Amino acid sequence: MDYHIQQLINGISVGSIYALIALGYTMVYGIIKLINFAHGDVFMVGGFVGLFSTQILEKFLPPVPMFLAALIISMLFSAVLGVLIERLAYRPLRGASRIAVLITAVGMSFLLEYVMMAIVGPQAKGYPGIIAKKTFHLYGEIQIDSNQIMILAATIVLMLVLVYIVHKTKTGKAMRAVSFDMEAARLMGINVDRTISATFAIGSSLAAAAGVIFGMTYSSIDPLMGIMPGLKAFVAAVLGGIGSIPGALVGGLLLGTIETEVSANGFSTWRDGVAFLVLILILIFRPSGIFGKNIREKV
Amino acid sequence: MPILRKLGTFWTFLASSFVIYGVIQLLISTNAIGDVAKTTIIMIGINIILTVSLNLINGITGQFSLGHAGFMSVGAYVSAIMTLDFNVPFPLALLIGGTAAAASGAIIGIPTLRLKGDYLAIATLGFGEIIRIIFLNTEYVGGAAGLSGIPNKTTWLWLFLFTLLSVIMIQNFIRSKHGRACIAIRENEIAAEAMGINTTTYKVIAFMIGAFFAGIAGGLSAHFFYVISPSSFGFMKSFEILLMVVLGGLGSTSGAILGAIVITLLFTALAEMPELRMIIYSASLVLMMIFRPGGLLGTKEVTLSFLKKKEGNPHDIASRSA
Numbered sequence: 001m002d003y004h005i006q007q008l009i010n011g012i013s014v015g016s017i018y019a020l021i022a023l024g025y026t027m028v029y030g031i032i033k034l035i036n037f038a039h040g041d042v043f044m045v046g047g048f049v050g051l052f053s054t055q056i057l058e059k060f061l062p063p064v065p066m067f068l069a070a071l072i073i074s075m076l077f078s079a080v081l082g083v084l085i086e087r088l089a090y091r092p093l094r095g096a097s098r099i100a101v102l103i104t105a106v107g108m109s110f111l112l113e114y115v116m117m118a119i120v121g122p123q124a125k126g127y128p129g130i131i132a133k134k135t136f137h138l139y140g141e142i143q144i145d146s147n148q149i150m151i152l153a154a155t156i157v158l159m160l161v162l163v164y165i166v167h168k169t170k171t172g173k174a175m176r177a178v179s180f181d182m183e184a185a186r187l188m189g190i191n192v193d194r195t196i197s198a199t200f201a202i203g204s205s206l207a208a209a210a211g212v213i214f215g216m217t218y219s220s221i222d223p224l225m226g227i228m229p230g231l232k233a234f235v236a237a238v239l240g241g242i243g244s245i246p247g248a249l250v251g252g253l254l255l256g257t258i259e260t261e262v263s264a265n266g267f268s269t270w271r272d273g274v275a276f277l278v279l280i281l282i283l284i285f286r287p288s289g290i291f292g293k294n295i296r297e298k299v
Numbered sequence: 300m301p302i303l304r305k306l307g308t309f310w311t312f313l314a315s316s317f318v319i320y321g322v323i324q325l326l327i328s329t330n331a332i333g334d335v336a337k338t339t340i341i342m343i344g345i346n347i348i349l350t351v352s353l354n355l356i357n358g359i360t361g362q363f364s365l366g367h368a369g370f371m372s373v374g375a376y377v378s379a380i381m382t383l384d385f386n387v388p389f390p391l392a393l394l395i396g397g398t399a400a401a402a403s404g405a406i407i408g409i410p411t412l413r414l415k416g417d418y419l420a421i422a423t424l425g426f427g428e429i430i431r432i433i434f435l436n437t438e439y440v441g442g443a444a445g446l447s448g449i450p451n452k453t454t455w456l457w458l459f460l461f462t463l464l465s466v467i468m469i470q471n472f473i474r475s476k477h478g479r480a481c482i483a484i485r486e487n488e489i490a491a492e493a494m495g496i497n498t499t500t501y502k503v504i505a506f507m508i509g510a511f512f513a514g515i516a517g518g519l520s521a522h523f524f525y526v527i528s529p530s531s532f533g534f535m536k537s538f539e540i541l542l543m544v545v546l547g548g549l550g551s552t553s554g555a556i557l558g559a560i561v562i563t564l565l566f567t568a569l570a571e572m573p574e575l576r577m578i579i580y581s582a583s584l585v586l587m588m589i590f591r592p593g594g595l596l597g598t599k600e601v602t603l604s605f606l607k608k609k610e611g612n613p614h615d616i617a618s619r620s621a
């Protein structure tokens with residue numbers, strides 16, 4: 001029993017990273033119905049910006065403020081990157097066929113990966129352990145380490161900020177309106193293009209935060225690290241119900257837990273397969289996900 | 300050219316194909332071209348089979364599939380096992396591999412083809428990855444290290460025959476009643492259903508035919524490179540095939556062939572600089588979609604029909620709506 005509770009804790013910390021990435025997928029999909037394949041690579045770029053800024057800031061700041069500063073720099077950088085990607089690659093294709101936009105997203109994803117590889121080289125880079133690793137014993141065999149606490153705290157804070165932005169600010173209201181009905185929102189005087197940019201900025205900065213946290217947890221990052229977490233975060237978004245913000249969180253945590261349980265029971269080589277199996281089962285039996293609404297197709 | 304006009308485009312196509320075959324066979328047997336050029340030619344042939352078959356699924360039937368590398372791997376593994384462990388003759392092994400790929404296409408297609416657009420793309424991507432992970436975890440086929448020591452049986456003759464047969468068979472399918480049903484599904488699924496087309500059946504048929512030829516291509520590549528491993532059939536491979544199809548023009552068989560040739564040559568030319576290659580590849584993909592989303596040829600076909608009297612191409616959207 002203790003063992004499973006331990007795996008649950010581990011699963012939740014992995015799942016938090018998926019959840020942070022999944023939020024960007026779900027928000028973008030909710031607004032422009034695009035699977036932003038480049039999102040996983042924004043996560044990767046975020047990780048690298050975090051790494052570079054810690055290397056520079058190391059000399060000036062103590063660990064905890066340095067971690068926060070690196071996190072914020074990386075989030076701001078990725079927000080700009082996300083807006084640029086949308087502006088350069090997706091906006092010219094507004095109104096084009098879905099396949100054209102999807103292929104552009106795939107192209108953008110490769111472009112980010114290999115430009116980064118040209119800059120930093122294909123080898124994995126070590127990530128400094130910014131916060132000294134401490135392990136706390138909770139009850140019996142169950143333990144939680146400082147990294148896991150940090151992941152949970154960061155995820156909860158970012159989620160609260162996100163909920164505040166979406167529900168209490170004007171931008172958030174515009175985002176909800178555009179995702180509900182783009183044309184009607186435009187008629188009501190909402191600047192749709194700016195709202196879409198804001199969505200990309202928010203989603204990308206959450207992915208960047210996940211990138212920094214991922215780097216600190218697994219202590220190494222490389223230019224292709226965004227592919228698998230990106231795809232799995234998409235699975236998480238579909239699992240929770242794409243377009244739904246609480247869905248992305250629940251989907252991410254659930255997927256993280258399922259994966260750790262599968263690995264813990266001795267099937268670690270099947271771990272990636274299980275994520276895709278979950279995806280296919282969800283798509284076949286409940287394509288709208290846990291929190292999604294059913295939409296009837298009209299002629 | 301009155302003689303050619305009398306013979307018709309099909310026979311002209313066949314005759315010119317055999318001329319190409321003869322020229323390349325001559326170049327190979329006289330050692331006029333090196334190993335790199337020979338590998339490139341073989342790769343072009345394999346890629347043509349892959350793109351033409353993916354074009355049937357994505358371009359003609361309009362079902363966005365990202366799992367083509369998965370079908371390719373089924374064909375590669377099954378045909379390799381056939382020649383390695385059962386001493387099956389090479390062409391038969393390829394057909395068995397193709398049949399196995401078609402069966403996996405049916406298993407994947409029947410549940411997922413109810414999905415549309417992005418969801419279908421992601422579901423096929425997921426299935427492609429699952430196939431890869433199954434091979435990765437099967438000790439019988441070497442697991443992560445892959446299967447090695449496959450006899451080198453893919454000669455230019457076999458490659459040429461299978462490429463020609465794939466192109467002709469798929470093109471004939473597209474131009475048949477069934478092909479028109481598939482195009483109707485692409486244009487408007489609900490309208491097609493209202494016209495009495497059994498959309499599910501046709502989608503699964505197109506999927507299975509596409510998977511069959513992808514399996515053949517997998518078998519050909521396995522018997523050329525001696526070794527296959529699960530990592531070479533990831534979704535990167537699927538995207539690569541998709542890029543070729545999109546570059547040539549989604550919905551055009553000749554476009555798919557053109558895309559396969561152009562990208563394979565580009566890849567060989569840039570083989571020295573793998574990172575630059577990927578940057579050029581992805582940037583061209585993005586620029587292509589922004590400035591020429593239909594691909595080089597769009598849905599047009601380059602045929603030899605200029606030899607015949609002018610007539611509209613039934614697969615060209617522009618001439619149909621006029």
